[in-house]
Amino acid sequence: MGETLDALRRLQEVEQQLAELRRGEDKRKRQIRIQKRNLAKSVDLIESKRSDERHHQMEVDRLDLDRKAREEALAKHRAALNAARTNKTYASILTVINSEEVDKAKLEARELEHMSEMEKVRAAIEKIEAEQAAQRERLAEAERLLHEYLDETANRRAALEREREAVAETIPPSALVTFNRVSDRHDGEALAEIVRLHPKRDEHVCRGCNMKVTLEIVNALQTRDDIQFCDACGRLLYLGT
Numbered sequence: 001m002g003e004t005l006d007a008l009r010r011l012q013e014v015e016q017q018l019a020e021l022r023r024g025e026d027k028r029k030r031q032i033r034i035q036k037r038n039l040a041k042s043v044d045l046i047e048s049k050r051s052d053e054r055h056h057q058m059e060v061d062r063l064d065l066d067r068k069a070r071e072e073a074l075a076k077h078r079a080a081l082n083a084a085r086t087n088k089t090y091a092s093i094l095t096v097i098n099s100e101e102v103d104k105a106k107l108e109a110r111e112l113e114h115m116s117e118m119e120k121v122r123a124a125i126e127k128i129e130a131e132q133a134a135q136r137e138r139l140a141e142a143e144r145l146l147h148e149y150l151d152e153t154a155n156r157r158a159a160l161e162r163e164r165e166a167v168a169e170t171i172p173p174s175a176l177v178t179f180n181r182v183s184d185r186h187d188g189e190a191l192a193e194i195v196r197l198h199p200k201r202d203e204h205v206c207r208g209c210n211m212k213v214t215l216e217i218v219n220a221l222q223t224r225d226d227i228q229f230c231d232a233c234g235r236l237l238y239l240g241t
């Protein structure tokens, strides 16, 4: 096999190992993103629950003031009732008092409703906060796993990057450009082996796409150190050993 093809095969191996390291890193980063998203969701949820809580609290305060004002009014009406001189005055004050009592009872009922809603909202917030604590732990764990992975693979990654550089230096620039272009198109698999289908017959296929490879290409690879492409998939071909 030609030197250039040899170097390209080594380059592909190195790049694939680097790609595997990157996939390992991406996988762990994805976990971090998922945990961050979950956490952000529950932060938003708590925010909206707190706003509900404030709304109910404001209603309770407002109804409370209203109720107190009515109690004061009632006290005055009762004093007036005691001082009433005629039956007619007495009866009309009593009517006012009764209607104020009905209104006051309605206010109290609404106040209670808001208080009970507020209790529910607070319970929900507590539950979300407990989940949030677990989410924070999961996020911290995901971050720890990423750092651990990066630490563990740092040496290997650096060695592979050095090797990639060293190998690339031995490859003619035009071949390197071609390799990178084909590699991008085929997800890091720029090279494909030529497979002989039958030991006694000159039938060859590209392992990348399983399409036929002509004898002309096989002969060229046997005799020259230059690049041959698969007609079907465009990968750079090399002969199997």
Ligand SMILES: [Zn+2]
Residues within 6 Å of the ligand: 192, 206, 207, 208, 209, 210, 211, 230, 231, 232, 233, 234, 235
């Ligand atoms: Zn092919």
